[in-house]
Amino acid sequence: MSDAIDPTPAFRPLLHFTPPKGWMNDPNGLVHHAGQYHLFYQCYPDDTVWGPMHWGHASSRDLVHWTHRPVALAPDAHGMCFSGSAVVDWQHTFVAECEITTVPRKAVCGTLRADMVTPLVAFFTRHVPGESPELDHQCQAMAASRDGGRSWQTCDTAILDNPGLQDFRDPKVFWHAESEHWVMILTEGQQLGIYRTQGGVEWEKVSVFGAEHGAHDERAWECPDLFPLPIEGSRGEQEGDVDRWVLMVSVQRCGPAGGSGTQVFIGDFDGVHFTPHQPPETVTWFDLGADCYAAQSCSDHPGERLVIGWMSNWLYAHETPTGDWRGAMTIPRALSLHPDEGGEGYVLRQAIPEQVRRSAGALDALVVPRRPAPGSVLELGEAQAALTEFQLQLATGAAVSLRPFGDDSLIFRLERVETGLDVTVDRSVPDDLYAGAEAALAEHFSHQTHHHLPSGPRVACQLLRDSCSAELFIDEGRWVLTELAFPTSPEAMTLSVERGEVGLFGASARHW
Known part of the structure; x- marks a missing residue:
């Protein structure tokens, strides 16, 4: 948050620092x-x-x-x-x-x-x-x-x-x-x-x-x-x-x-x-x-x-669609x-430092099932800047998807395999931005990456979203994934159970 008067509110973060222009x-x-x-x-x-x-x-x-x-x-x-x-x-x-x-x-x-x-x-x-x-x-x-x-x-x-x-x-x-x-x-x-x-x-x-x-x-x-x-x-x-x-x-x-x-x-x-x-x-x-x-x-x-x-990448940093400011x-x-x-x-x-966490306007327990069935889609918070915290218990073969903006602009998939946790990031540029996207943004922003993490079956997660970014902390911050995103119409964060036996514990949400 800053004291700047914002002439271009589109994608301007609430919690993350940005230049005035x-x-x-x-x-x-x-x-x-x-x-x-x-x-x-x-x-x-x-x-x-x-x-x-x-x-x-x-x-x-x-x-x-x-x-x-x-x-x-x-x-x-x-x-x-x-x-x-x-x-x-x-x-x-x-x-x-x-x-x-x-x-x-x-x-x-x-x-x-x-x-x-x-x-x-x-x-x-x-x-x-x-x-x-x-x-x-x-x-x-x-x-x-x-x-x-x-x-x-x-x-x-x-x-x-x-x-x-x-x-x-x-x-x-x-x-x-x-x-x-x-x-x-x-x-x-x-x-x-x-x-x-x-x-x-x-x-x-x-x-x-x-x-x-x-x-x-x-x-x-x-x-x-x-x-x-x-x-x-x-x-x-x-x-x-x-x-x-x-x-x-x-x-x-x-x-x-x-x-x-x-x-x-x-x-x-x-x-x-x-x-x-x-x-x-x-x-x-x-x-x-x-x-x-x-x-x-x-x-x-x-x-x-x-x-x-x-919070950017030299491959497309000059072309992010943020009006008269650029960079966070x-x-x-x-x-x-x-x-x-x-x-x-x-x-x-x-x-995330405690003083940042304590600055949130509210702390709410989320009412979610402890054993969500395959196909379940659970809402995890819908504020512009929100932090959701929970623990997952994943049986081997189980998989969940996290959508920080409730759509397909950015998806984190977590799958339990015998040797640990497979994490996939799937990010895309929304169709309405593709029409005006410059070459580097169109070529490099959309991506799919895979990471294998040697984690146990119980995984602590924190998902922090803001207007144009999501930061996922896994296993008490042993691994962090930071991704920009430019959703067309952001909705509530969701957790979807794709398959398998999933436990969900201690879910809470803060918002600013």
């Missing part, structure tokens, strides 16, 4: 500061297609109600403002205490007055386009704000110049307490470069990761992130929870449903090297759907690790890490 893609600089969440994002306010990149800005106290702020960073003589990250400079490593003050009041050098706040520092890629990709130039830049993100001062000179790479972008910066260094991880084409600094001036390259790991296509990896997560249920010796490190990075053309996707590696990080626990050929997706890209976590949040992704963010997700069933690896789970 123009184009939006990657989330940037997610940071928690002075009691507020700040969401920066790649945007081009003057058109609904990708153009000279700015950093848009919004803030929220609850991850639901967003206030649009003026553009934080705009292109200048030094180039466009590509993706990056933001931190709270609580040590004054990057911004001297007297360097930036709250306008119009000044502070005596060395004195932190009550009307000043600890600075926010944004790290981003300056991109100077050339006549060909070989002539493009990308370097890392920095901007700082001493007034809670209302105004920004950028450094004219690069903080990390390009060593001669075509793709050198998307810096994620974080503090690594064990080595007492600030660390920067960024994309260098088909691998990631890891840099660090103590004094905030000279960045030293210390390692690389990824050239022989995970999924690759003909385009560069993008938007890396690296952060620790405690292993749920374990305790370290005199050090609290045992941590593992989660590395996320996005691919542009080989995602799990075609096109864009975000992959995950779980391992160890000593401040210099990231060492994954999985074999190089293993690919683990953060989201199995078509529309979760450039997922980024929130810096400096005192609680759970929160992540937001761009996924629902914020709280991450947790658990040992897997074999005890040799880890499972990353995603949950």
